[in-house]
Amino acid sequence: MTAWGVVQFPGSCDERDALHACSLAGEARLIWHEDRDLGGIDAVVIPGGFSYGDYLRAGAIARFSPAMEAVAAFAAKGGPVLGICNGFQVLCESGLLPGALLLNESLRFTCRQIELVAGGADGPFTREIAAGERLSIPVKHGEGRFWAPEELLDRLEAQGQVAFRYAEGQNPNGSARDIAGVTNEAGNVLGLMPHPEHAVDPLTGSTDGLRLFAALAGAPA
Amino acid sequence: MRARVLIRPKEGILDPQGKAVERALPALGFEGVGNVHIGRLVELDAESAERLPELCEKLLANPLIEDFEIEVLEPPAR
Numbered sequence: 001m002t003a004w005g006v007v008q009f010p011g012s013c014d015e016r017d018a019l020h021a022c023s024l025a026g027e028a029r030l031i032w033h034e035d036r037d038l039g040g041i042d043a044v045v046i047p048g049g050f051s052y053g054d055y056l057r058a059g060a061i062a063r064f065s066p067a068m069e070a071v072a073a074f075a076a077k078g079g080p081v082l083g084i085c086n087g088f089q090v091l092c093e094s095g096l097l098p099g100a101l102l103l104n105e106s107l108r109f110t111c112r113q114i115e116l117v118a119g120g121a122d123g124p125f126t127r128e129i130a131a132g133e134r135l136s137i138p139v140k141h142g143e144g145r146f147w148a149p150e151e152l153l154d155r156l157e158a159q160g161q162v163a164f165r166y167a168e169g170q171n172p173n174g175s176a177r178d179i180a181g182v183t184n185e186a187g188n189v190l191g192l193m194p195h196p197e198h199a200v201d202p203l204t205g206s207t208d209g210l211r212l213f214a215a216l217a218g219a220p221a
Numbered sequence: 222m223r224a225r226v227l228i229r230p231k232e233g234i235l236d237p238q239g240k241a242v243e244r245a246l247p248a249l250g251f252e253g254v255g256n257v258h259i260g261r262l263v264e265l266d267a268e269s270a271e272r273l274p275e276l277c278e279k280l281l282a283n284p285l286i287e288d289f290e291i292e293v294l295e296p297p298a299r
Binding site for chain 1: 234235237238241280281282285286
């Protein structure tokens with residue numbers, strides 16, 4: 001059974017939903033931000049929220065936490081790491097993922113269900129999701145505009161690191177090339193702005209998000 | 222010593238805060254103002270200026286998206 005750890009910072013707010021999603025695909029527990037020891041887990045989720053209040057820049061302070069040092073070491077050894085929303089921002093600030101997330105072009109906090117198109121990235125969370133498949137997953141953020149220099153964007157596309165794009169016409173934040181989620185070069189670290197952990201129960205309209213968690217557990221969603 | 226760090230969005234990166242201010246100005250009667258960009262100003266006391274660039278690169282600014290300038294203010298502020 002897959003053992004999941006969900007990192008909780010002061011200011012995290014989606015750790016309970018992440019914990020629930022992980023528990024549908026294994027067993028899950030919280031990792032406090034001061035913990036240096038991840039304790040023999042198989043995968044880590046950096047959940048959404050406003051870590052350390054998101055003062056300065058979203059994710060900028062969380063990267064210095066003891067738990068993030070442990071996550072960086074875990075990622076360097078090939079451990080699967082999933083960053084969602086604020087977790088994506090933290091991973092970009094940590095240098096574990098390329099690019100940066102800026103204020104939405106609209107300057108508005110956006111919260112709605114959205115269609116994603118899979119890019120066919122070959123990583124532990126997405127290997128069961130073929131390029132071109134569509135997933136219905138909610139977004140809720142004010143700083144989700146993915147940005148990277150043009151040459152880096154070219155490289156991400158060429159190397160198959162674009163895991164998800166917003167479906168045509170649905171880009172909620174002005175992200176470059178409609179990018180919603182990217183992986184690192186090795187593919188074991190994935191970050192995305194939409195919230196797969198909020199799409200794991202028919203009650204909330206879609207179970208497409210569960211596929212990311214189930215893929216790692218090797219279980220059908 | 223007291224230092225002042227100016228952080229601004231890199232050229233070419235859309236700055237929606239600047240744009241929003243720019244669009245609001247004519248409505249308030251300020252014509253002929255454009256190219257507005259909004260950054261951040263950080264003032265701090267430090268024992269030495271030696272490690273300030275590193276501090277800026279690691280925390281105060283994100284070098285991928287922001288440029289920064291360090292200005293050492295003399296004499297030291299009290």
